[in-house]
Amino acid sequence: MKWRDTLKKLLFLLIALCLAGTFFAIRSVHADWAYSFVVYERKAYIISDNRVEPEQVDSIIGKVTKYSDHEGTYSGNFSNHFPKGTKYYNIKGVNISEAIAIKLSDGSYIKAVYQGEYPGGASFEWANILWSIAGLFMLVVVTFIVIKKRK
Template identity: 55%
Template sequence: MGKKQFYKTIIFITFLVIVSGCTNDHRSADWAYSFVVWDGFMFKICDEYVTEIGEEIGQVTKFSDMEGTYSGNFSNTYKKGTKYLVIKGISTDEAIAVKELDGRFRKAIRIGKYGEK
């Protein structure tokens, strides 16, 4: 391979890398944090676990790690069917509990209406 062909190959490969990096058809979202949506409000998942659990109030109805706006009780982290519960002594206007796969309950803090900036 001559120098001319070598440079053409390098330019072609560089072009392919740049073009493929610009598409986002199947790219995962880059959300800043894990969250759930319940009753039209977004709740940010905390590192804190809670033990004083009340009644079940809902569950994840739609999971996706792809950016978009979804209806129902949506999550970017938890799979469909994950339970939401009341935390005893804390209003759902402030926080809810989300049941983890290991049976523990993670606190989720309400941060605002879902879909609003």
């Protein structure tokens, strides 16, 4: 009878630790970024101080789909500086692996210089949470099966 009480306490402790881990894993942290940037197709571009003349701007290639000033990695065309909807453009004669133009709210353009591949993926993804819940559920089921078989 004593081993059942011990098993129940261990199970309770395990569940409490899993819930606490989930809470701390999904909390967001406000951060001051080292620099302003945009992400276009998993490529990170640092915002420069260099303006791009309108006649140098070519076609639109994308736009910001997610803005956040909270530390983390995000999927999609993300920015830590520009709001959702801000447009990205090709610069005539410049490969997008070197730089792109960003349209500012006043209609002017600024150059964003390619920094490297962006890791992508959200720090908070529903798939990860669902797998955690499924794993916890399976652990509880297996524990109850073991307890029932020992009766």
